[in-house]
Amino acid sequence: xxxxxxxxxxxxxxxxxxxxxxxxxxxxxxxxxxxxxxxxxxxxxxxxxxxxxxxxxxxxxxxxxxxxxxxxxxxxxxxxxxxxxxxxxxxxxx
Numbered sequence: 001x002x003x004x005x006x007x008x009x010x011x012x013x014x015x016x017x018x019x020x021x022x023x024x025x026x027x028x029x030x031x032x033x034x035x036x037x038x039x040x041x042x043x044x045x046x047x048x049x050x051x052x053x054x055x056x057x058x059x060x061x062x063x064x065x066x067x068x069x070x071x072x073x074x075x076x077x078x079x080x081x082x083x084x085x086x087x088x089x090x091x092x093x094x
Contacts, residue, residue, distance in 0.1 A: 030061070030070035 033050065034043050050072070053059045061072050 027062070027071035027073045030072055033072065 030050075034046055036043070038046070050059070050061075054061060058075050059072055060075050061070055063070050
């Protein structure tokens, strides 16, 4: 399976979002990321993982219009963020 491995819960299979070998991003349905067989805990952990990936700009979530389904894909670019401002200050002063 091609794409970006964005996580798994416990012994569950990992789920993938995104690009094939040609680096073109493909959208995955938001609901397709959840497995009801994992139970409430699995759904909650998956949702929190999706929120964290979104916060870190590793994935993009889009919606065509109000109340339309959500779609997720691997981010088209990587944003590097320093742990603190001191790292940025010391590297720019050299």
